Amino acid sequence: MDHALEQITDFVASVRPKDIPDPVVEHVTGILVDSIACAMAARECPGALAAAAIPDLPRGAGGTVIGSSAVATLGMAAFWNTSMIRYLDYNDTFTGGHPSDILGALIAVAGSRRLPGRTLLSGIAVAYEVFHRISLRHRSYRKDHGALVDYLSIDQGFAVAIATAAGIAHTLGYDRNQTRTAVSLAATNGLPLRASRAGELSHFKGVATAVSTRQAVFACQLAEHGLTGPSDPFEGRHGFIEVMEGQAGPMNLEPFGEWAVLRSGLKYFPATANCQIGIWAALQLRAELDPAQIREVVLHTSRFLRHESGSEPAKWAPTTRETADHSLPYVVAVALLNGEVTLAAYTDEMLSSPEVRALMQKITVVVDEKIEAEWPGTIQIRAAVTLADGTRREVHARDPKGTYRNPMNREDIRVKFRHLVGPALGQDTDSVFDLAWAIADSKDCTQVFEKLITG
CATH class of the missing domain: 3.30.1330.120 (2-methylcitrate dehydratase PrpD)
Structure with missing residues (x-):
């Protein structure tokens, strides 16, 4: 049995939106509002332009695209949103990367089903917990003659894909088998190289995790429609541990319990x-x-x-x-x-x-x-x-401003929101900020996203 896969599945399937503590809801709300601001300021980024130009129309209701009335499949909407959230490198920071990249997919999916705001926030919180634990493991390293080696060759998209699948599974209320399959498929097909962040960086750096979220959406769709996945993607033969360490073994994930998301941070400046x-x-x-x-x-x-x-x-x-x-x-x-x-x-x-x-x-x-x-x-x-x-x-x-030891508060985030969203929304910026901050009480999360559409 793959204990890591079961551990993730148990956690994702057991949490309910009403179980999320109020401090976690408040913290995750800040992450969501900050991510929306980052996306709104990057609507003309290369990834968004590419997504808009690629024909990928859904057969039914499409995924929500931040700041746009465009109609796209869930996978393309996830890619589109994540490209915008990620482009300015102004979004959040946490263990091993930027888990707010996951929000692009969760917004697309939650918006397509017109889910309550608290359900979306719960999915974000669950995804962050999974991201943190996968990142702790895949970002392990040793100091060897002054160099970082081993896991640093694998990019954060690995954790993003797995956590996105977990977040979608939770948000949509998948059963245990669907959840296990979605996470397994995302893990099995999710080993992106960190070459995307080396040397003179290309446009792909800004969409690498967007590709991972799109793959995760597809993994969830396959699981939702009955496809089965590998039984031991982490700890079994040819699984993650064997690929990285030469032989199969335990993943040794940090136990779920404490809400690690509370240690995530935001960026005060637009830089890594x-x-x-x-x-x-x-x-x-x-x-x-x-x-x-x-x-x-x-x-x-x-x-x-x-x-x-x-x-x-x-x-x-x-x-x-x-x-x-x-x-x-x-x-x-x-x-x-x-x-x-x-x-x-x-x-x-x-x-x-x-x-x-x-x-x-x-x-x-x-x-x-x-x-x-x-x-x-x-x-x-x-x-x-x-x-x-x-x-x-x-x-x-x-401890720079924005880290969990020196966090940005609601008014800090409002100032950043004004700076990034103001050029698009003008005098409506503050009212939209207040609406977004109250999303936990909304019965339909699209009420917030519809206010962001400018054309």
């Missing part, structure tokens, strides 16, 4: 989660010095942050927003020069700015063993600056 702390450090430094006098900047941080956002040559010469928002030297340089990092940081003009390029070349990123020892429990950077006259300045930034 790894880089948020670098921006805060840069803003602290800027308050103490003239950026024009900087001779050298040394960023001391964890091995993971350096590996992901400060080790490749492309991170010092980004030509696309996909690379720039994953580049620690780029966002630090922009923050030092401009005193902020907004969506304007990724225009062609800023990407080619001689001032930004010149300052980036003065930035180095090194591993600090003390910081490494405290990662990932504490997210931090020690930034040391040497000025032209030899003067040194140093700041030590910890």
Whole structure:
């Protein structure tokens, strides 16, 4: 028996929307509202444009597409929504990735059935719990001669696909057999490579998890209509553990019980989660010095942050927003020069700015063993600056705004919502925010999504 598969199935099938604690409902509501804002600001992203151009019409009711009256199949709506939520790299952060990518599929499905808002929120909460536990396992790594190895070659889409299937199964009230099959199919066909996030990043980086959510929707549709799936996708022969470790064995998932979703965070700045702390450090430094006098900047941080956002040559010469928002030297340089990092940081003009390029070349990123020892429990950077006259300045930034130790509250999210949704909704922005925040009390979640349609 595949204990991991049974463990996930038991959890997904046992939770009821009324069982979700109020603090979890409130937290998940913030995630949903934040994700809607991210999607609304990215309606013209490459993934959304591709989805709109590909004929994929449903035979019956289609999936809900955020900010649009377009008609699409559930799978295409899931891809479309997730592409928008993900594109700006402004959505949430949690164990091993961005579980709000899952919301694209859950919104498509819940909207197509006109389900109550609390049912949608319950599906999100359940999906996050599954995502967290799969991510803990698949993001395991060891330190070997200063390099991260093993599971880091597998992208977060693996956990996204499994958690999406679990969330849909819960939202639609699947029985145990349907739930088990949906999760099994999503796991068996869900090993995406992290090559999508290496080197000069392409458009696919922004839609990689969207592809995973579309696959998960299909897995659920197959399960709903009686198709059976592999019995041991995680722990059996040729399952996940054998593929990753050379022999079959237990998945050893963290037990379900405590609501881990409460430890998820949101992003204050439009940049990868790894880089948020670098921006805060840069803003602290800027308050103490003239950026024009900087001779050298040394960023001391964890091995993971350096590996992901400060080790490749492309991170010092980004030509696309996909690379720039994953580049620690780029966002630090922009923050030092401009005193902020907004969506304007990724225009062609800023990407080619001689001032930004010149300052980036003065930035180095090194591993600090003390910081490494405290990662990932504490997210931090020690930034040391040497000025032209030899003067040194140093700041030590910890736990950036948005992380669970320093969370964004409802009003923080409202400000972000205004910034991202305001250009589309104008004076109606605040009323739509309030409606979305009250979605738990709605008998039909589409009442919120219909207010987002602008054309």
